[in-house]
Amino acid sequence: MQLTDPQRRTLQQLIGTGERPVFPADLAQRLRDRIEGAARSLDLPDALWLGKEKLNDLGRCEGSFSSKIAGEAPPFEHGRASATGVLQHRAIEVVVGAREPLDPHTAAELSVERTVEKEERFAEYWAGLPAPERDDIQMEVVRRTILFEASFPPLRELRRELSPATELSVRAELLGGALVVSGKLDLLLGAPDRLEPMRATRIAIDLKTGSAYPQYAEDNRLYALVLALRFGVPPFRVASFFLEGGTWQAEDVDEGTLFHAADRVVEAARSAAAIHNGRDPSLTPGPWCGWCPRVQVCPAADPDARSSGAEPSVVGSAGRR
């Protein structure tokens, strides 16, 4: 297969072709034991769902975390960024899953059609947009699809070798469902090793536009944990891939990565249980107050965020992550 230099770089250096690590067969059970052992005695709020956004909230301010656990965030509504993101991921799915090669414009059109068919909230949002704005968003999806195809080897042609999956929702239920850890993976590549199932053959990739943020590494470690709990074997690598530059930040997964992520989950469960049982959350104001549901009522809120009149905003996607 003929590849451009950036595609070859992604294939050889990020996806990689070398030896994959083999993890112990009891790994998932030990991770489960670590979380359940610490959380079993906690009086948790009902069905505590933890994903990357809530864990990041906790890292910024326990008050903000508490507000999300209490369900104070307004219901999700699509905006331009979320709609573009949903369409972008669907366009990549269309390109990868198509019987025949598709150009980015056709992929973007199909992406809109299928998303309108499948997602009611998106369909409502899309129907309410003026035509020029729809065209503008669709062109952004075309641009990102072009960047994706320029960066990755043709995944449609490598379906057998790489088993690409996009927008894969994964969750692990712990303590009989009292604690759920979840994530939605932008792109998962790698076919399982049927002969040696504990060989880690997959890479989980989060596609990004814009700059790198420190929390991306923690998000990726959480994805590795959720995959390890759900599949029994973790990915061998997790990465954030930056579409504009075709660059990435990657981390090879080892047990330290996974237990670190498990301990963040435990910390969040402890915090949620303590607040549920009456402890006041510790407040740490900062720029993030601008998107906290409590910004207008919190005594510690960052004055700049409060005076900016920032409306409580929804961070993230339409699904629980």
Ligand code: SF4
């Ligand atoms: S307004 Fe700021 S300080 Fe108050 S709970 Fe929200 S994030 Fe924390």
